[in-house]
Amino acid sequence: MAGGAAALYLAAFLLVPLGVILARGLAPEGVPVGAPIWETLTNRYYLGRIGFTLGQALLSTVLTVALGLPTALLFARYRFRGKRALTAAFTIPFVMPTVVAGIGFLALAGPRGVLGVDLRNSLAIVLAAHVFYNFAVVARLVASFLERVAPQLEEAAATLGAGRWRTLLRVTLPLALPATLAAAVLTFIFCFTSFGVILILAPAARFATLEIEIYNLTARLLQLDAAAVLVLVQLVLVLGAASVYTRLQARLAVQVAPGTAERPPTAGSRIILGADLLLAGGLVLAPLAALLVQAFTSPGGAFPSLVNFGNLLNVRPTLSFAGLWPALGNSLTFASLSTAVALLVGFAFAYAVARGGWRILDQASLLPLATSPITLAFGYLLTFPMLVTTFWGIPLAHALLAFPFVARTLLPALRAMPKQQLEAAALLGAGPVRTLWRVELPLLRSALLTAAAFAFAISMGEFGATLLLVRPEFATLPVAIYDRLGRPGAVNYGQALALAAILMLLTALVMLILQRRGRSEF
Amino acid sequence: MGLTKRFGDVVAVDDVSLTLAEGETVALLGPSGCGKSTLLRLVAGLERPDSGRLRLAGADVTDVPPQRRDVGMVFQSFALFPHLDVAGNVAFGLVEAGMPAAQRAERVGHLLELVGLAGLGARRVDRLSGGQQQRVALARALAPDPALLLLDEPLSNLDEQLRQALKGELARLLGALGKRALYVTHDQSEAFALADRVALMRAGRIVQLGPSEELLERPVDGWAARFLGHENVFEAAPRSVLPTGAEGLEALFRADLAALLPADEEHSAGGHAHTAEAVVIEALREGLGWRLVLDVPKWGVQVVWRGFDREVRAALGLAVPPGAPRPGASLVLSAPPDAWRLLDGQRPAAQDRAARSEGDDPK
Numbered sequence: 001m002a003g004g005a006a007a008l009y010l011a012a013f014l015l016v017p018l019g020v021i022l023a024r025g026l027a028p029e030g031v032p033v034g035a036p037i038w039e040t041l042t043n044r045y046y047l048g049r050i051g052f053t054l055g056q057a058l059l060s061t062v063l064t065v066a067l068g069l070p071t072a073l074l075f076a077r078y079r080f081r082g083k084r085a086l087t088a089a090f091t092i093p094f095v096m097p098t099v100v101a102g103i104g105f106l107a108l109a110g111p112r113g114v115l116g117v118d119l120r121n122s123l124a125i126v127l128a129a130h131v132f133y134n135f136a137v138v139a140r141l142v143a144s145f146l147e148r149v150a151p152q153l154e155e156a157a158a159t160l161g162a163g164r165w166r167t168l169l170r171v172t173l174p175l176a177l178p179a180t181l182a183a184a185v186l187t188f189i190f191c192f193t194s195f196g197v198i199l200i201l202a203p204a205a206r207f208a209t210l211e212i213e214i215y216n217l218t219a220r221l222l223q224l225d226a227a228a229v230l231v232l233v234q235l236v237l238v239l240g241a242a243s244v245y246t247r248l249q250a251r252l253a254v255q256v257a258p259g260t261a262e263r264p265p266t267a268g269s270r271i272i273l274g275a276d277l278l279l280a281g282g283l284v285l286a287p288l289a290a291l292l293v294q295a296f297t298s299p300g301g302a303f304p305s306l307v308n309f310g311n312l313l314n315v316r317p318t319l320s321f322a323g324l325w326p327a328l329g330n331s332l333t334f335a336s337l338s339t340a341v342a343l344l345v346g347f348a349f350a351y352a353v354a355r356g357g358w359r360i361l362d363q364a365s366l367l368p369l370a371t372s373p374i375t376l377a378f379g380y381l382l383t384f385p386m387l388v389t390t391f392w393g394i395p396l397a398h399a400l401l402a403f404p405f406v407a408r409t410l411l412p413a414l415r416a417m418p419k420q421q422l423e424a425a426a427l428l429g430a431g432p433v434r435t436l437w438r439v440e441l442p443l444l445r446s447a448l449l450t451a452a453a454f455a456f457a458i459s460m461g462e463f464g465a466t467l468l469l470v471r472p473e474f475a476t477l478p479v480a481i482y483d484r485l486g487r488p489g490a491v492n493y494g495q496a497l498a499l500a501a502i503l504m505l506l507t508a509l510v511m512l513i514l515q516r517r518g519r520s521e522f
Numbered sequence: 523m524g525l526t527k528r529f530g531d532v533v534a535v536d537d538v539s540l541t542l543a544e545g546e547t548v549a550l551l552g553p554s555g556c557g558k559s560t561l562l563r564l565v566a567g568l569e570r571p572d573s574g575r576l577r578l579a580g581a582d583v584t585d586v587p588p589q590r591r592d593v594g595m596v597f598q599s600f601a602l603f604p605h606l607d608v609a610g611n612v613a614f615g616l617v618e619a620g621m622p623a624a625q626r627a628e629r630v631g632h633l634l635e636l637v638g639l640a641g642l643g644a645r646r647v648d649r650l651s652g653g654q655q656q657r658v659a660l661a662r663a664l665a666p667d668p669a670l671l672l673l674d675e676p677l678s679n680l681d682e683q684l685r686q687a688l689k690g691e692l693a694r695l696l697g698a699l700g701k702r703a704l705y706v707t708h709d710q711s712e713a714f715a716l717a718d719r720v721a722l723m724r725a726g727r728i729v730q731l732g733p734s735e736e737l738l739e740r741p742v743d744g745w746a747a748r749f750l751g752h753e754n755v756f757e758a759a760p761r762s763v764l765p766t767g768a769e770g771l772e773a774l775f776r777a778d779l780a781a782l783l784p785a786d787e788e789h790s791a792g793g794h795a796h797t798a799e800a801v802v803i804e805a806l807r808e809g810l811g812w813r814l815v816l817d818v819p820k821w822g823v824q825v826v827w828r829g830f831d832r833e834v835r836a837a838l839g840l841a842v843p844p845g846a847p848r849p850g851a852s853l854v855l856s857a858p859p860d861a862w863r864l865l866d867g868q869r870p871a872a873q874d875r876a877a878r879s880e881g882d883d884p885k
Contacts, residue, residue: 152597152598152599152601153601153603155566155568155588155595155597155601156595156597156601156603156662157589157603157614158567158568158587158588158589159566159567159568159588159589159591159593159594159595159663159672160589160594160614160615160618160662160663160665160666161589161590161615161618161619161666162589162614162615162618163587163589166589166618170614170617171603171605174603174605174606175603175604175605177605
């Protein structure tokens, strides 16, 4: 039953919208089959957009791996003071809403940035933001894999005549390769579908990714046929990358013995470690620090000042200009609703896969991960034109975007539960429902909390789908921030910063809960 | 001064000295946490000693990193490289040594043949059985022809049957190679089967070093005796047995040298210095024999005796099945003079050779 419910949900809110896009892209009414595809794919402008999207994603991925891999190696092998705090700090960007990251870099190197150089509309600032975003993905994924690889492998290499660098080259790096590739593929997918960061940092047309192009075609130009074709192109490329990722993940599950390889750094590696931490720490912390500094700087330039926050409270909200309280209220409401939906469906899904043998569902759980927010929102617009005019469009979209994270957090927890405990409960007289209530749910408490925090943070920070589906009265914090950025003047800019600071602190709060609890598969 | 290694306040290896003769295999035997693995890692260069020196083939290697030490090691977990196939693993050290590819292939083939894995060079290591992985680990360690081979509990990750089979194979191989080898184990049967000499370790120190018979027959103290499986170790020797100068010393009774005799017979003291009446307290069947707990009033102790049906029946006058010894039955225990031994902490004379070599630099 749980499996049926989960399958029905995925079918209704993911497969059907995707199918509608597919139909629209392949054969819209009144034109020959394949005509929109032919038209779009022979259009030099669109081909250029596809090329740019691929190119910037590849470049971002290479840079991210170049910085993340050394950090992962150092973190997996060396023990040093402040390591735990740094690990937590490096994870901050990963959960930060794109709008916060975008504004952070704007505060650092935008027209009014603290560095005094205006890098807006440059490839450099886009790449920096992408590295900022995905650095932790590479560092954590690879480090946690290397930590599980037995240190004896490196010791064995030493007894066989390989020095430190030779061991790195012949043992450690080859071992880290699958994990590094998996992290690189994830990074590629995130950068390929980049939306908010680019919309804020490089709004010029030449930096438009496919995701932005789809948004423009849908929301501004109303060329839905071309948008549908671009969605299909994006979906094919991302699904291809995602299937590579799942294949790599399967390879990561093999082998490895336990053991701790941590040791104090030697004099030489201390220098490398210091340089790496300085670079990575700077990249991660500088934008967030700049954001906070500027949020507490008045439009006149006084610091510290609460003027921006004061302005926020004084502004008279209008229908097209959301104040702090309506935006905060909308964000919290949508986050609560989408968390509830995602938990319910995610649990049904995980339960069906772990207990009911719904293996096909397991295969399907990465599909939503490969579905970009704009794609999903576009699909909802085409499929449920009535629904999206109501209040429910946004939380339903958020729930689906959070669903893979929830499912992938609950699934391992459910699988790890010893079967004997359930059998014991049955022998003591508890039926399946009573066992669920009295044994499984209590045991899953920490995983459920982690999943809830994930879902809540994702909804709070979600930007792309919200922007496409939003009506003025439902503006969330990210939408209100973006709206202010688009308006002229230091006062609006200051309010955007103040709102971003609030969103950042809220996300950090949710993050704290995550840090204290268990881990998910990501 | 011997080799010492501390981890914080814990002295893992405490002033240990040991010299291996040409072609000799020495087993480091002891309970977990006794420092045997740390000692092995010190010799490999994977840990650095706090004090003491290591010599290999005449040269001081204390400050030489493991990769230049000419020492091969078989790890407890095998530590095979999962990204290389069998041949790649065996060739690893040869590549580091700069051996040309053609020669390398020949050497790898030779080693795979030596360990009985000929033809499996292209196999992925995670497709091998535990025993095969163990053989690859051994071939890999031997490939660069190291001056010293280290083995860290190489059989402990295998199941019992495989362990027995490989034990004999390993013993033959070590003998045929004529290489110096250090073998760490907590299993005395492995140590005794494989090693020319056994170093019994406790709390970071070598408490006894010698051939296996010597350790078994003349354990140096009560702890060593109990660790090696002796059941009749007593806080003090019975006065009637060892009357002089025995105060405060533990004593060992070698029940395996003692015979059981019927209680009602006349016993001449001829040959058997120790004769005492005994009463069966407890009798437990052990396979084809018995484990008897005997109360010996004359000595004021209870001793454990193990033996076969035949001996027990003869002493107790029992019928062939279904006879069984019963608590309360009387008999006589008769043992030669050296069945009782004081555990005086002194090394037996046979250990002088080892003791003398400790004056040299350790290895």
